[in-house]
Amino acid sequence: MKTHQIEIQKFKAATNANGLVLFKVDALVAPKAPVEGIEPSSIISLTEANARVLMHLLKAQIAEFDAKKPKSRHGRHG
Template sequence: MKTHQIEIQKLKAATNNLHGQIVFKVDALVASREPIEGIEPSSLLVMTEQNARVLMALLKAQIAEFDAKKPKSRHGRHG
């Protein structure tokens, strides 16, 4: 597996696709990262606190969109 360090410069937009995925449009710096001996190889996603707050807001909006598309539960209703 190739490992990378992905530094988010700017989160531009988020959308849902037909496969139940959230797609982010971002500006990012991506650099190869050598795995450290004895540690499971992983890629790193790095961002500022401000970008983390934007990510949280975009995630909340996209999850709300998923929820809005789900059929309403009829549990507990009589009628």
């Protein structure tokens, strides 16, 4: 497995299709040497501001998924 250091510079867009959320980003990607004794993993880093943008984009995409689900007509008591 190849490991990378991925630094998100900017989120440009988010969409969803077929159960996947897709993000268009500007990012710096560099190979990362695995640390001996630790499972090899890639690292994604982003600023607090970009983390807040990510949270906003995720909430919007999850809301779209929820809007596409059929509304249950059973189980509602009222």
